[in-house]
């Protein structure tokens with residue numbers, strides 16, 4: 001297949017590399033710096049496998065920053081553009097996808113278009129009605145940042161939303177580039193696929209919020225949180241996975257996807273999603289209060305990303321905690337190798353870990369790694385199981 005992919009982020013880049021093992025792929029991004037790096041085979045994102053594939057695999061891939069690239073001759077266009085949540089409209093901002101579809105319609109593109117960006121329920125159908133000539137499907141992405149390519153190569157399921165006969169060749173091509181022989185293939189309507197994506201992420205958010213509330217209860221009643229969570233998880237219906245407390249769920253997807261699902265319900269009967277969002281905000285406030293009540297004057301922050309092995313700090317919960325602590329009389333310093341300046345969002349940024357240790361009375365860390373575990377007696381974290 002000749003495939004054109006728009007958006008070289010976590011989703012676009014990992015899908016491009018996966019498909020380029022057997023297909024001819026062109027990856028397009030508006031960010032010229034990113035494209036220049038990719039042309040030199042440097043992965044712009046931190047990922048367990050991406051750099052290795054760029055270095056060692058024979059990939060049929062090229063990179064382009066010209067958005068007006070000729071689209072004729074391609075069998076497939078994949079859209080992996082951002083869909084940030086707009087608080088003003090209380091829904092995803094899909095302008096960039098809409099602009100691209102408008103262009104494809106004017107240019108009379110007649111191949112298959114697959115949207116991989118997360119969109120609200122009904123978006124693909126609305127676009128198909130607006131641009132009747134275009135063949136548009138929705139195939140959600142379930143990868144995790146930090147292991148994006150590995151997740152693409154080993155998906156638990158591929159959900160194909162749209163006309164089965166058009167999507168089947170695409171699904172079979174993706175499957176043939178996978179390493180997981182147990183991958184389930186499910187054909188649905190576009191709205192069902194959109195709902196599956198938002199509901200899956202909302203379930204994950206709900207589970208995080210639940211175990212964070214368990215941890216809040218344990219902290220306020222002086223219980224051993226680890227024992228309580230272990231005791232709950234020993235019920236096989238619940239299980240001992242995805243139960244590690246944190247400062248709150250965060251990252252690019254869970255906060256925005258829960259909000260979008262809440263908007264899409266648009267029904268007073270829906271209580272759960274509202275409660276999950278509220279619970280997460282309360283957890284962040286609770287963590288900030290715990291820290292503030294310690295009476296610390298010099299506070300260190302160890303890393304701003306959500307996960308140990310990720311370089312993504314979009315909407316990370318530690319930053320939400322800091323927004324609250326900023327209003328208190330506390331001197332705050334951040335250490336994170338990701339920060340290249342000496343000031344970050346109004347906080348002093350240090351590039352020397354020893355300096356952070358020396359100057360901080362307490363260091364907060366959403367996740368504990370090898371480096372920070374060496375000064376454990378100075379650390380405040382709720383990472384009980386040492387996992388993401």
Ligand SMILES: NC(=O)c1ccc[n+]([C@@H]2O[C@H](COP(=O)([O-])OP(=O)(O)OC[C@H]3O[C@@H](n4cnc5c(N)ncnc54)[C@H](O)[C@@H]3O)[C@@H](O)[C@H]2O)c1
Pocket residue numbers: 006007008009010011012028029030031034067080081082083096116117118119141142143144145252253
């Ligand atoms: N990050 C995840 O873990 C994840 C998982 C599943 C689904 N998603 C969804 O996939 C979509 C993309 O997420 P992401 O994390 O890859 O985003 P990202 O921000 O990492 O990447 C998006 C890329 O699109 C580029 N871009 C922006 N406007 C453009 C345009 N007009 N033309 C070409 N390129 C343009 C940006 O420069 C950026 O490189 C979002 O809808 C997100 O919700 C993300």
